Amino acid sequence: QQQVKQSPQSLIVQKGGISIINCAYENTAFDYFPWYQQFPGKGPALLIAIRPDVSEKKEGRFTISFNKSAKQFSLHIMDSQPGDSATYFCAAASGGSNYKLTFGKGTLLTVNP
Amino acid sequence: DVKVTQSSRYLVKRTGEKVFLECVQDMDHENMFWYRQDPGLGLRLIYFSYDVKMKEKGDIPEGYSVSREKKERFSLILESASTNQTSMYLCASSRTWPQHFGDGTRLSIL
Numbered sequence: 001q002q003q004v005k006q007s008p009q010s011l012i013v014q015k016g017g018i019s020i021i022n023c024a025y026e027n028t029a030f031d032y033f034p035w036y037q038q039f040p041g042k043g044p045a046l047l048i049a050i051r052p053d054v055s056e057k058k059e060g061r062f063t064i065s066f067n068k069s070a071k072q073f074s075l076h077i078m079d080s081q082p083g084d085s086a087t088y089f090c091a092a093a094s095g096g097s098n099y100k101l102t103f104g105k106g107t108l109l110t111v112n113p
Numbered sequence: 114d115v116k117v118t119q120s121s122r123y124l125v126k127r128t129g130e131k132v133f134l135e136c137v138q139d140m141d142h143e144n145m146f147w148y149r150q151d152p153g154l155g156l157r158l159i160y161f162s163y164d165v166k167m168k169e170k171g172d173i174p175e176g177y178s179v180s181r182e183k184k185e186r187f188s189l190i191l192e193s194a195s196t197n198q199t200s201m202y203l204c205a206s207s208r209t210w211p212q213h214f215g216d217g218t219r220l221s222i223l
Contacts, residue, residue, distance in 0.1 A: 009153070034211055043117070043203055043214030044156070089155060098163050099144050099207050100171070105155035 003027050004092050006104025013111050019077040021107045023090035026071065030092040034101070035064065035075050038087045047088070048075070080111045115140045117215035119204050125221045132191040134218050136204030143208060145187035147171075147179060150201040150217070162187055194222045 005024045013019045023033075034049035050057045050064040050073065057064045063076040077084055087108050091101040120135035138145065146161040148171075158171030160179040168179050176198060180188040187206075191198055199222045205212040 006155075032210060036214075041216065043205075043216045045214065046211040049211065093210075098161065098169070099209060099212070100146070100158060100161060101156075101212060102158075103156040105153060 003102045004090060004104045006090050006107060008107060009105070010108040011110070013080045013109065015080065015082060015111055015113050017080050017111075019080045019084065019109055019111070020074060021088055021090070021109070022072065022074045023092075023104050024070075024072045025092050025102075027092070027094065027102075028071070029094040030102075032093045033064070033066065033073050034091050035062075036089045036091065036103075038089065038106075044089060077109075080109075082111045082113050085109055085111050115142075115206070115213040117204055117206050117213050119202075119215040119218050121218050122216065123219050123221075125223060126191075126194050127223055128193075128195055130191075130194045130222075132194050132220070132222075134189040134191075134202055134204075134220070136187045136189070136206075136215060137185055138187075138206035138213070139185065140206065140208070140213075141184065142206040142213075143184075144206060144212075145181065146205040146207075146212060147177075147187065147189045148203045148205065149173070150203055156203065159189065196222050198222050 035047045036044035037047040038044040061078045066073045090104040147159045148156040162168045162181040178190045204215045
C-alpha cells in the first residue's frame with residue numbers, strides 16, 4: 001500500500017517558470033512533511049519541510065503548500081533555474097514512528113535554459 | 114555539517130555471495146536507516162535502528178539483515194545475494210529530523 005502518492009513522475013519547465021509537484025497521503029497520523037532534493041550521484045538532501053499547523057512555508061524560491069482537509073501538499077519552485085534540475089521526493093512521517101519516513105516515488109525535474 | 118559515509122560507491126558481487134554494506138555517521142545520531150532506491154519506486158526502507166544493537170524491519174526486509182554494534186556504524190548484510198538485489202543503497206542517520214543521507218552504494222549482482 002503506497003501511503004504517499006507523488007505526481008508527476010517527470011516535469012519539464014522553461015527557465016523562469018514555476019515548477020509544481022504534488023503529493024497526497026492517506027495516513028492522518030502523519031505530522032511532518034519534508035521535501036528532499038537529489039542530484040545525480042548524490043544522496044537526497046532536505047530542501048524544506050512543513051508541519052500541519054501551517055498552510056504554507058516559504059524558503060527563498062521554494063514554497064510548500066499544505067491542505068490538511070484534502071490530505072495533500074505540494075512543492076512550488078518559483079523562477080525555476082537549470083540548477084534546480086534534480087529528482088524531488090516528498091515524504092511524510094508520524095511522531096510515534098521512530099523518525100521513519102515514507103517517501104513518494106519521486107519527480108524528475110528538468111529546467112531548460 | 115553532518116557526514117554520513119558509505120564505504121563503497123560502486124560494488125560488483127556474484128549471486129550467492131554474502132555482501133556487506135557499511136555506513137558511518139559522525140554526529141552521534143541515535144537513528145540510522147537503510148533504503149534501496151530503484152527507478153520509479155522511490156526510496157524504500159529496508160531496516161532501521163534506533164539504538165546500538167536495536168533494529169526494526171522496514172517495508173522490504175526480505176533477503177537482508179543488519180548489524181549495529183557501535184552507535185556510529187550501521188551495516189547492511191545481503192545473506193545470499195541475488196540479481197534482484199541489484200540497486201542503489203542509501204544510508205541515513207538522524208537524531209530527530211531531518212534524516213541525513215550518504216551518497217549511496219550502487220550494487221550490481223551478477
